[in-house]
Amino acid sequence: MDIVVCIKRVPETAEAEIKVDSSGKDILKERLTFDINESDNYALEEAILLKEKRGGTVTLISVGPPECEDTIRMGLAKGADQAIRVSNEGFGELDGFATAEILKNTIQDLSYDLILTGCMATDDGYSQVGPTLAELLGIPHAVLVTKVDLQDGNARVERELEGGLLEALEIKLPALFAIQTGINEPRYASLIAIRRAAAKEIKVLNAQAIGLERPTLRTRVENLFPPPVGKRAEILKGGAEETSKRLAQIYKSKGII
Amino acid sequence: MMETSTTPIWELRDIIIEAGATDIYKCYQCGKCASVCPWYQTEAVNFPTYKFPLAAQLGRIASSEGKEELAREVEEVYRCVGCEACVEQCPQGVNIPNTLRAVRRILVDYGSYPDTLKPVVSKIHNVGNPLGEPGEKRRDWAKDLAIPLFQPGMEYLYFPGCFPAYDPRLRKVATSTAKVLKKAGVSFGILGEKEWCCGEAIRRAGAEKIFQEAAQSNISAFRNAGVKKVVVTSPHCYTTFKNEYPLLGADFEVFHITQLFYQLIEEGKLKPHQLSQLPELGEPNDSKSQRAKDPIKVVYHDPCTLGRQNGIYEEPRGVLKNIPGLELLEIGDFSHQFALCCGGGSGGLWLDWPKGERMADIRVQQAIETGAKVLAVACPYCLQMFEDSVKTMNLGLKVMDIAELLAESL
Numbered sequence: 001m002d003i004v005v006c007i008k009r010v011p012e013t014a015e016a017e018i019k020v021d022s023s024g025k026d027i028l029k030e031r032l033t034f035d036i037n038e039s040d041n042y043a044l045e046e047a048i049l050l051k052e053k054r055g056g057t058v059t060l061i062s063v064g065p066p067e068c069e070d071t072i073r074m075g076l077a078k079g080a081d082q083a084i085r086v087s088n089e090g091f092g093e094l095d096g097f098a099t100a101e102i103l104k105n106t107i108q109d110l111s112y113d114l115i116l117t118g119c120m121a122t123d124d125g126y127s128q129v130g131p132t133l134a135e136l137l138g139i140p141h142a143v144l145v146t147k148v149d150l151q152d153g154n155a156r157v158e159r160e161l162e163g164g165l166l167e168a169l170e171i172k173l174p175a176l177f178a179i180q181t182g183i184n185e186p187r188y189a190s191l192i193a194i195r196r197a198a199a200k201e202i203k204v205l206n207a208q209a210i211g212l213e214r215p216t217l218r219t220r221v222e223n224l225f226p227p228p229v230g231k232r233a234e235i236l237k238g239g240a241e242e243t244s245k246r247l248a249q250i251y252k253s254k255g256i257i
Numbered sequence: 258m259m260e261t262s263t264t265p266i267w268e269l270r271d272i273i274i275e276a277g278a279t280d281i282y283k284c285y286q287c288g289k290c291a292s293v294c295p296w297y298q299t300e301a302v303n304f305p306t307y308k309f310p311l312a313a314q315l316g317r318i319a320s321s322e323g324k325e326e327l328a329r330e331v332e333e334v335y336r337c338v339g340c341e342a343c344v345e346q347c348p349q350g351v352n353i354p355n356t357l358r359a360v361r362r363i364l365v366d367y368g369s370y371p372d373t374l375k376p377v378v379s380k381i382h383n384v385g386n387p388l389g390e391p392g393e394k395r396r397d398w399a400k401d402l403a404i405p406l407f408q409p410g411m412e413y414l415y416f417p418g419c420f421p422a423y424d425p426r427l428r429k430v431a432t433s434t435a436k437v438l439k440k441a442g443v444s445f446g447i448l449g450e451k452e453w454c455c456g457e458a459i460r461r462a463g464a465e466k467i468f469q470e471a472a473q474s475n476i477s478a479f480r481n482a483g484v485k486k487v488v489v490t491s492p493h494c495y496t497t498f499k500n501e502y503p504l505l506g507a508d509f510e511v512f513h514i515t516q517l518f519y520q521l522i523e524e525g526k527l528k529p530h531q532l533s534q535l536p537e538l539g540e541p542n543d544s545k546s547q548r549a550k551d552p553i554k555v556v557y558h559d560p561c562t563l564g565r566q567n568g569i570y571e572e573p574r575g576v577l578k579n580i581p582g583l584e585l586l587e588i589g590d591f592s593h594q595f596a597l598c599c600g601g602g603s604g605g606l607w608l609d610w611p612k613g614e615r616m617a618d619i620r621v622q623q624a625i626e627t628g629a630k631v632l633a634v635a636c637p638y639c640l641q642m643f644e645d646s647v648k649t650m651n652l653g654l655k656v657m658d659i660a661e662l663l664a665e666s667l
């Protein structure tokens with residue numbers, strides 16, 4: 001079972017103070033820490049669990065600048081066998097489709113049975129790369145996957161639907177699954193694996209090597225801005241007692257309690 | 258765990274030593290460290306400290322291949338709260354928290370450390386405090402007190418530290434401190450927005466790079482402001498300013514607030530009045546004269562970082578003894594250098610161990626057994642850990658910082 005896992009290095013923004021930079025199209029990142037995208041971490045863990053059960057290899061792919069190699073090495077330390085970084089140099093701005101195109105060109109020359117991605121990147125929130133990549137490669141896919149069971153040539157997966165429903169699918173391999181967070185419990189890397197990972201080679205490919213000079217850019221970021229405060233929003237002021245009283249009044253007036 | 262294999266991994270030993278575990282070969286396995294380690298007091302945890310130096314010699318810490326085993330090992334590496342009870346007792350001068358910190362550094366570099374600590378490190382890098390609050394609000398606690406920003410010519414910089422600056426409960430410690438200093442006529446100012454987390458906790462959690470960044474930010478802020486003397490609320494700021502920043506180029510004197518309080522009392526600049534009751538205590542309905550006669554029983558907890566690690570035992574007690582109407586109690590066998598840790602150090606504050614694995618639960622029980630109504634502390638971490646325990650255990654014990662008690666008596 002040869003598995004390719006696509007991972008992304010993202011800034012930790014969930015609890016951070018975010019400021020838009022002078023271009024108005026990106027955020028200031030110098031005061032942010034970076035880590036593997038949350039759902040990609042679950043995808044990586046799922047790949048390693050599958051490898052532990054069925055043998056085979058796990059290959060990591062990440063598109064980005066040299067700093068991505070920190071994230072890639074963390075993945076190698078957790079048990080991936082090999083890794084490729086596709087340098088983003090010269091590609092300029094990338095949207096979900098363009099990233100999927102780059103990944104397609106990289107992966108099409110590899111032998112694989114399964115591709116795992118996270119279901120959404122926490123920075124741009126596009127959720128596009130997984131499904132688009134599957135379409136470009138002409139393989140079936142499932143998103144928001146919460147369970148993967150492999151049989152010969154097939155996979156049984158469960159995926160999340162709205163309203164708390166799960167959908168069970170049988171999918172022919174090779175296939176791509178975009179993994180939902182919580183599917184497993186990501187592991188730590190041991191010191192010895194960290195040591196080994198530090199010595200592993202990360203293959204670096206550029207546009208020429210993957211035969212794609214210009215990925216097709218179909219969306220362009222025009223502007224990033226904090227949402228204007230909505231008219232219906234009311235900011236409660238005062239101490240805990242005052243604000244909780246007011247909150248209770250509002251709840252009552254809306255029939256919530 | 259480490260028992261699973263003892264085949265040495267020499268290259269791991271080498272990187273652990275390189276990361277700072279320099280004294281592991283001094284250990285002769287006597288086990289004395291385990292007898293004083295606070296984990297020894299908890300029911301649910303087996304934490305044999307003495308195995309770490311040997312395990313490090315063999316390169317066998319956090320090196321299991323199995324996922325579950327490794328998770329247990331990493332958890333173990335993160336149990337040490339850096340209380341240094343073991344360091345004080347070790348006949349060979351081995352520093353176990355240092356050994357484990359070396360391992361943590363390697364783990365942190367690879368993002369292979371507990372998830373609960375990651376946002377703490379990120380927030381300190383992002384906004385300079387573990388609460389993730391904006392820098393502009395760092396001065397808010399002092400708003401109503403008109404505390405000036407530090408100016409050259411002022412004697413002290415008062416450095417409240419992160420929790421007393423932001424946390425609604427801990428702010429009372431900072432405001433009480435400022436009130437006391439004003440009353441004594443001390444010349445002091447604050448840095449406000451330019452103050453950054455001291456970085457002590459995350460350094461002990463293994464995040465060396467972000468610690469270095471925090472330290473440099475403070476060192477240059479102090480230098481630019483012309484600060485010569487710093488007085489701090491937290492023993493954690495104290496120890497890192499006093500013992501670690503000088504190695505990074507800092508050049509200022511540092512005092513713990515209890516040292517300054519005691520000095521001010523000795524000099525006659527502070528004259529505490531009779532403390533007949535504490536509004537927070539919910540005293541029984543006895544007559545005023547009765548209340549005045551009965552002293553308020555206060556037991557003092559030595560913060561590890563202030564006592565064991567910096568030898569400051571007497572000044573905090575001196576302050577309490579000088580407040581008329583207080584009766585100072587001790588926790589028998591567990592005071593001074595034998596004080597039991599609150600569990601909040603070296604990242605412990607954020608690790609949230611389950612019931613049965615909390616040192617603070619044991620400590621507040623010890624405090625209440627003395628008959629004390631108030632548990633006096635001199636550290637923001639201790640205060641938080643103990644208040645949590647008092648709440649979850651529903652105990653009739655009030656946890657107060659010495660600054661709060663002193664302010665109450667002026």
Ligand code: SF4
Binds near residue numbers: 288291346347
């Ligand atoms: S007390 Fe010191 S010498 Fe004895 S086992 Fe512990 S670390 Fe080793």
Ligand code: SF4
Binds near residue numbers: 294295336339
């Ligand atoms: S520093 Fe404290 S918690 Fe850590 S091993 Fe020593 S005694 Fe135990």
